[in-house]
Amino acid sequence: MWKHIASNALSLLVVALICLGGLIAWGVKAYRAPGPLAEAICVQVEPGSNMRRVSQDLAAQGAVGTPQILRIGADYTDRTSALKAGSFLVPENSSMEEIVAIVTGDGQSTCGTEIVYRIGVTGQRMEIRELDPATNRFAVDAAFDPATETADPLYGEMRTRPETRFRIAVAEGVTSWQVTEALKAADFLSGDIGSVPPEGTLAPDSYEVAPGSERTELLSRMEARQSERLAAAWEARVDGLPYDTPEEALIMASIVEKETGVPEERDQVASVFINRLEQSMRLQTDPTVIYGLTNGEGPLGRGLRQSELQRVTPYNTYAIDGLPPTPIANPGLASIEAALDPASTEFLYFVADGSGGHAFATTLAEHNANVARWREIEAQNAGQ
Incomplete structure (x- = not known):
């Protein structure tokens, strides 16, 4: 009789273990499977909230079908204590595993x-x-x-x-x-x-x-x-640049930044000024002159006068050799990289071309022709 009872108990235990294993396998599959969201939502996690409250909110918005599984999965992977306050974008069909990663990540809000x-x-x-x-x-x-x-x-x-x-x-x-x-x-x-x-x-x-x-x-x-x-751009700089220090490269980057708003032109503009430095030509760039007049305290609001272009100041690159003493603005990463890895060109001149970009030239004759075309465009625009 006792052997029969023990045999039945062992059978029941085996069945229970099989059921438990099946339940765990089902839970893991449900935790990792694509979720029911038809379109993305913004989930807000209030300061002081907890995973239970968040899981219930997710269930109410149709992001999860069984909030208990989400909580168990978060506990099992030790993510519950990493819950962050904020507003988080949950993409469509996000799995519970992906949602837990979103609300316990770096804490930077992504929606709202x-x-x-x-x-x-x-x-x-x-x-x-x-x-x-x-x-x-x-x-x-x-x-x-x-x-x-x-x-x-x-x-x-x-x-x-x-x-x-x-x-x-x-x-x-x-x-x-x-x-x-x-x-x-x-x-x-x-x-x-x-x-x-x-x-x-x-x-x-x-x-x-x-x-x-x-x-x-x-x-x-x-x-x-x-x-x-x-520092990173200086470390990766190409050989042969006419700068002795990163600070000089930063000055060049600021000039490039002020001379063009076209991303594809930055390395070409940088090449023009580098070619000029290497040939002992003056940079002759208006933005440096303007900075010398305004000290960086807002736009000049008018065109430059001939007297201002002829006046010798530390920032008048029509009148001084080399770079001005400081940057003339805060350049972005692309301009810094352009100053330290410029295009390989023989350009020495550039002027606006009417499209928002510039026409580049290697000789003064080519440049004068480009300037004439630009003045025609200006005259046409003025007459409209």
Whole structure:
């Protein structure tokens, strides 16, 4: 009798183990299988939330069918404690495994409402925008210039919401003075700015910040990023360049940045100025003259006068040999790389060609012909 009972118990245990194994296999398969989402959604994880609350929210939005499996999978892979607060884009058909990776990743929000403060060469603009998960594109709901305009009411509403994230977007070619002045108008930042950082040392880029962040801390991040970019580009530079230091290369990069907004032209523009330096020709570039007149404190707002082109100043490259003493703006990575890996050309001249780009020439005669064509285009545009 006892043998019969033991035999039955052993059989039941084997069956139970088989069932348990099957249940685990089913759970693992369900955890890794494509999910039921028909289109992408934005999932918000509130500060102080937990995986149970998040899994229930995901189930309510149709992202997961069995929230318990998501929680078990997160626990088993030790990801539960890594849950981050923020707004996260969950693509269509995401598996529970992929969703857990999204909400426990680096914590950088990828959707939801975003306040972007754009610092540009001609001004600044505060944008309140929101990502449409279905198209993965941002739509601007409101915008204003915080330095000259009253804040849009939506800005006051959205800036106080904990899920709203903030970003500073610095355009290529802005000056250090423009950046520091613009940051003073960002009322979601804190702290005073002392001296203006040296020209060229701030990396144009997009920076996510937390409300209340110190302005000086953000400037330090910009300086560190530019230093890293310059060091890497200097290390990878081609041979034979007419620079003795990375700082001289940064000066050249800033000139390239101000001379063209066409990405494909940067290495050609760099080649022109490098060829000129190698042939002991003056650079003769208007942006350096303008910088000498404005000290980088905004656009000149008019054309250069002949008297200004003839006046000898440290930044007048029509009147001095070699490079100006400092950069004339904060160049982006592409311009830094162009200055340290320029195109191999014999170009010595360039002028606008009417298309937004430039016509390049190796001889003065070719250049004069290009200039004549450009003046014809200007005259035609003036007559329209």
